[in-house]
Amino acid sequence: MNKFVLSLLSTVALHSVTAQAADLAPVRMPPTQVGTWTGLYVGGNVGYGWGRYDASNATGTIVNSNGGSGIYGFNVESRNGNGVTAGLQAGYNWQLEQTVLGVEADWQYLNSKAGTATSAIAVPVFIGGNFSGSTSIETSWYATFRGRVGYAFGPALVYATGGLALADIKVSSSATGSIVTALFPPTLGPLGSMSASDSSVLIGYAVGGGLEYALGAGWSIKGEYLHMGFGTKGYNLTGSLQSPAGLTGVITTHVDIKPSFDIARLGVNYRF
Template sequence: MKKFALAAAAIFALFTGAASAADMAVKARPVVAPAPVFSWTGFYIGVHGGGAWFDKAWAAPLTPLNIAGGCPGCPISVGGHTGSSWLAGAQAGFNYQTGMWVLGVEVDGSWTDLRGSNANALAPALLRNNSETRAFATAAGRVGIAANRALFYVKGGGAWADDTFFVSSAAAPNVPLQLSDSTRWGWMVGVGVEYAFTNNWSVKAEYNHLDFGTHTETLQPQPNCACAAFQYDVRQTVDLVKVGLNYRFGWAGPVVAKY
């Protein structure tokens, strides 16, 4: 009986020791914190530069003013011109990200020096049509798809341009005979890509098309011209290519991914 008890005790000790050893052999898995995912949500400001191109088509409409001014055969096309120049400006906006979608609004303004001219078909040997654009501004909504720190987006909204239109003589093409300063309103669409190289700083490249439609411009005689006012219908479109740098103030920092 004593031998049986000793044998039972030995077997019990053997099994309990093996179980303890097995428990000691299994190590707990380390807890890995979820990786943060970049978020585009937040306010931002920035600067941009690039190039601008415009296309303007002039026509003499059939109006009482033009008939009195010696254009009884109106309306006729009097030519058109294009121009290109630099642009530089600033922008500000807000993004809100939900999943991969990024919704936002943005306003921007650009300074430029767009100029163009052509011979006026009413008197091609004597007169020239001239256009100058000094500034643009847009206000648009944006919809984008985020791939972590990369953002691909489209935008659309309203556009504004600060223009001058004038007719000059062929002998002195930069001296206005009849002139109009004009504020033009239209619409715009655009597409772009942006990349955040830190949590707050990002770079972007963007293309915009601005359409200002056709508007009647009344050119007033200048002191050096013994002439009357005259009206032209001017159709205007503008294309912009921009590269920019944005600083994002953020909203709540990076989002933590959940698994």
């Protein structure tokens, strides 16, 4: 009987010690996401843009009041146009476990300008003389409409983005010229001047990525890089030639422009 009681007590004690040890063992919990990225958000950003304007196929025509006409050509140079960018963005995210899908639209100011060096323009023989002219290119705003796919870990979200881009590109040109007024001795007189501009909204693509960090209470900060590319657009710049000597006419300049931009920016968002 005593042996039975001792055996029973030993079994109960061993079970109690095992249960206590199990209670003290560390419990592995599955990783949890801090907050959620799901919801509508709005925000602003500021950054810097590196612009590239590839220029080609520059030609021109002159038609004067005397019934003469001709074709001329001139050198055009590709240039960089860098400047500050700032704007607003809005979007919506859907979080599925640690995967975050979203859409975003933004509108941005961009101070990007580039000018070609002044170059000589040969005037056709029927006129006799020369022009010196210059061309400038300017981008004052751009906008993007993009999708986003990211991975959330803790308060951070790393993402890739891509979609549609729009940019307003304005090309301006000016020229002043001289004309042969006498052959013996050779004498050049003022031919006149012209100026013209043409602008259009180009459609292209935007790709990039970024890192966003949740601060709490709906606020987050982000750093983002975008590359935007656009196809080649032909610009026709037509201006009226006004001469002190009474010679009038029309000058039309054609140039093809292919712009691209690299944008780095910092922003802040508020999620509702």
